[in-house]
Amino acid sequence: MAVAPTRPKKSPGRQKLEAAVNYPLDWLEERSGLIGGLKYFLFRKVPGDTNWFHTLGSATLTAFLVQAVTGVILAMYYKPDPNSAYQSINHITNDLTLGWLVRGMHKWGASVFIILLFFHMARVFLFGAYKYPRELNWIIGVFLLVFGMLEGFTGYLLPWDQTAYWATVVGINLNGTAPILGPFLADFLRSGAEIGPDTLARFYSLHMLIIPGAIFALIGLHLYLVVRLGVTSPPWSREAAGGLSAGADYEPERDGNGRAGLTQQRARGTR
C-alpha cells in the first residue's frame, strides 16, 4: 500500500508527512490486515435510508462499554467481603478523587444500558428487522437482554446496604419458587442454605467476570452477523432488502452461499 498521490498538487513537505503517517499503518496492514479489516467494518455499505433509530444498537454498545470501563476501575477499590463492602463503597463515594463520579456513572449507566437495550429491541421489532435471515441475531439479542438483566440482579447486591441485601433476599427466593429446580437454583445463587460470606463474593464474580465475559462474546457474534447480513431498511423504504424496483445496476449475487438479494447493494453515494 504505497502512498497514492490523489491530489494534483502536493508540496514535498506534505508528501513527507503523509509518508511518515502512512508508514506505520502500512507496516501494520502488511503484517496483520487489521487496517483493511477496520476499514471494511467502518465503511461497509448500508441502505441509503437508514435513520437515527438505527443508532440505538451502537448506543447500547457504548453504554455497555461505559459500564465495563467504570466497573473495571471500581473493582480496584471495592472489597467484596461482608465486613468491608459497605465501607469500601462509602470510601469510593466520599473519599477517593472522582469516585463519586465513576460510581455514579456505573450506577446510572446501568439503567441507561437497560433502557437503551429495550429501545433497540423495540426498533428491531417494529422495523421487522428480526425476520429472515436475521432470526439468529434476534435470538442472540434475547440472550444479551437476559445477561443484561442478570448483571442488574447481581450488581444490586454489591453496595451491601439494607436495600441491596433485602432486594437480593427477595430476588433469590423468587428464583427459589420456580418448580422442581428452583430450590437448587436458590442454593446455588446464595452459595448455601443461607446468605453468608460466600454470597457476596459469588455475586461479585458473576457480576464482573462471568456475565460480562458472556456479554462480550455475544456482542462479538451480534456484530459479526450485523456486518455479514447488512442493515435493514425501514419498513417504509421503497427499496426493501432484496427488492429490485429500479436496480439497473443491481446484479444479484449467485455465488451459492445463499445470500442473494439479502443485502442492499446500492449504498449511500452510489446512486
Place this chain on the structure above:
Amino acid sequence: MMEPQHGDRPHLPGPSLYPIAFAAGVACILVGLIVSPLIIAPIGAGIAVFFGYLWARDATKEYRRTPAPIEPEGAGTDLVTAPPPPPEAAMAEPEPGERFPRSRFLEASTLGLGAVIGGLVTIPVIGFMVVPPFKGQGYPTVDLGPLENFPEGKWLITTFAEHPDQGLVSHRTVFVRNNGLLNNEPSFTIIWNRCVHLGCPVQPNGPVQPDQKKVVTVSKIQQISLTPTLPAGGFGCPCHGGQYDPEGNRTAGPPVRALNRYNYSIVNGRLVLGTPYSVSHVDGTGKDARIHAYKLAGPGMHVDGWEQIFYPVQPPH
C-alpha cells in the same frame, strides 16, 4: 439462472406436521418434569427426538438428494441419507481398501485429545462452582441462655449469630414465648422471623419495649439479645404486606403457609435452639397447639395442598 423474483423461495420450508409433533413432545417433557419425571418426561423426550429426527430429515431432503447425481458411479449412490461431503472426496483419494486415511485419524485424535484435556480442566472447575453450596449445609444448635430469661407467657425478640465466626452476616432473629409447663417440661413457641412469602423479616404487630432489652453474653463471640414485645396483632411483613396471627398462621397477604418454627431442647437449664422446620398451619394456641410440621422449605413454596408437587425435592440442609 433463476428469476430474481423467486430468489427467496427455496429458503421457505414446505408445510409439515413434524414441527408440531416435535413441539408436542417438548410440551410433554415439560409437563412430565412436573407430573412424573421418570415416566411422562422420557416419553415426551422420545416423541421429541423421534419427530425432531423426522423433521430434520424432511427439511434437509432436497439438500441431501442433490449431491447424489454428481457422484461418480460406485460409492455413495445407494447412500442417499449420508453422502460423503464433497471437499473430503476432492482432497484425498484414499487408496482402495484404505478406509481410515492418516489425515482423518490425526483430525479425530486432535479433536478427541483436545476434548479430553478440556474436560479434565473444566469438570473439576464446574464441580467446584456448583457442589460446595450443597455440601455441609445445615443449622447448628445455638445456646440462647438460661431459662430464667424467658418469663412465662412473654414474647421476646431474640437475636443471635447462627455462625458467630462469620460476623453480622449470620445475624438471625426469632420470636420466643415460654408457654409454661407441658407434662412437667417447659414448652416454647419459637417462630422464625423469616417471612414465608419471599424471606423478608416479619415484625411484631404491637409495641416493642427496647428499654427492657437484655443482652446475654454466651461466649466471646456470641451475644444473645432479648427484647420484650406484645404482638397482639401477630406478625406482619414490611415488604409485601403478609400478615400472620401470633401462632404464625397466615391471615392475609401473599404468604402461602404459616411461619417457620425452630426445634428446641433444654440442656442444663438453658434453652438451646435446634433446626428449623416448615409449618402449613397451627391449630390451637400456646402449649396446646397442634403444629402441622413439614421438612424445611424455602419461602414461597407450598408444603401442603396440590401445589406441593412443584417442589418434590429440597436441597440437603
